[in-house]
Amino acid sequence: MSATLIDGKAFAAGLRTRIATEVAAMKAQGITPGLAVVLVGEDPASQVYVRSKGKQTLEVGMNSYEHKLPAETPEADLLALIERLNADPAVNGILVQLPLPAHMDEEAVINAILPEKDVDGFTVLNVGRLATGQKAMVPCTPLGCLMMLREHLGSLSGKNAVVIGRSNIVGKPMAQLLLRDSATVTIAHSRTQDLPGLCRTADILVAAVGRANFVKGDWVKPGATVIDVGINRTDDGLVGDVDFAEAEQVAGAITPVPGGVGPMTIACLLANTLTATARANGLPDPEGLTP
Numbered sequence: 001m002s003a004t005l006i007d008g009k010a011f012a013a014g015l016r017t018r019i020a021t022e023v024a025a026m027k028a029q030g031i032t033p034g035l036a037v038v039l040v041g042e043d044p045a046s047q048v049y050v051r052s053k054g055k056q057t058l059e060v061g062m063n064s065y066e067h068k069l070p071a072e073t074p075e076a077d078l079l080a081l082i083e084r085l086n087a088d089p090a091v092n093g094i095l096v097q098l099p100l101p102a103h104m105d106e107e108a109v110i111n112a113i114l115p116e117k118d119v120d121g122f123t124v125l126n127v128g129r130l131a132t133g134q135k136a137m138v139p140c141t142p143l144g145c146l147m148m149l150r151e152h153l154g155s156l157s158g159k160n161a162v163v164i165g166r167s168n169i170v171g172k173p174m175a176q177l178l179l180r181d182s183a184t185v186t187i188a189h190s191r192t193q194d195l196p197g198l199c200r201t202a203d204i205l206v207a208a209v210g211r212a213n214f215v216k217g218d219w220v221k222p223g224a225t226v227i228d229v230g231i232n233r234t235d236d237g238l239v240g241d242v243d244f245a246e247a248e249q250v251a252g253a254i255t256p257v258p259g260g261v262g263p264m265t266i267a268c269l270l271a272n273t274l275t276a277t278a279r280a281n282g283l284p285d286p287e288g289l290t291p
């Protein structure tokens with residue numbers, strides 16, 4: 001038995017094509033969506049992601065504004081930049097690349113972003129809106145995972161979902177989205193007892209732990225849908241949090257790394273920027289890009 005591959009790269013390409021069509025329609029009405037990406041410091045991986053985001057933003061017809069600040073930038077300068085972007089009508093989405101240098105208060109910086117322009121969905125207001133079922137900006141990685149799960153399973157109602165990892169960026173919002181789709185959700189973490197046994201109850205298994213090949217094949221329920229959020233750089237190249245070679249023998253469907261969740265994250269950033277632009281202009285939410 002070998003699992004169906006969930007091709008995030010292809011899914012993301014299709015999503016970007018749909019987004020490009022919507023952008024063209026907006027431009028015909030005199031509206032061009034704009035995304036500002038702020039990078040503080042010179043982390044090589046972050047530079048790669050930011051370049052990739054900028055390129056794809058332009059490819060779908062949006063304006064891209066990149067702001068690169070030195071690692072030693074005082075927090076007050078970053079906050080002043082965010083204030084300018086908040087007030088700039090050409091900017092519909094603001095993303096501050098994480099992690100920030102250690103001298104900065106990440107919470108304070110993120111919460112300085114206007115919630116309507118918070119395309120990462122990291123501000124407390126958007127977190128609260130998601131948790132209470134109000135119209136929110138939803139974090140890109142969990143949104144991309146949800147889209148792939150719905151595509152492969154149809155309804156998630158009544159399915160047992162186990163999310164490994166309790167971060168604000170992935171684990172917690174992922175659990176909220178699964179709950180909204182009426183899955184039975186368990187969040188597992190480093191203190192969870194009998195993690196392999198718990199994982200074996202999962203119809204949907206989402207791994208977001210940041211440890212290479214952590215989830216083994218015998219943790220996977222036969223036929224389960226496995227979403228691998230991990231991006232780990234090892235001597236064997238880029239690998240996920242799931243031992244792919246083992247898990248694909250057992251799972252019903254699985255996302256690869258690379259080519260799974262990663263490309264969907266960037267496509268959902270563009271989707272959120274489009275949604276933010278629509279809302280800023282009193283237009284209805286674009287179809288199928290919001291949960």
Ligand SMILES: Nc1nc(=O)c2c([nH]1)NC[C@@H]1CN(c3ccc(C(=O)N[C@@H](CCC(=O)O)C(=O)O)cc3)C=[N+]21
Pocket residue numbers: 048049095096097098099120140231238257258259260261262263264265266
């Ligand atoms: N405010 C903020 N928002 C983010 O969304 C955010 C962030 N900070 N900081 C860093 C992480 C990481 N992240 C990725 C996006 C795409 C890929 C991606 O496309 N990965 C490719 C491979 C890329 C490669 O080769 O390195 C893949 O999985 O196929 C990976 C990682 C967004 N992040």
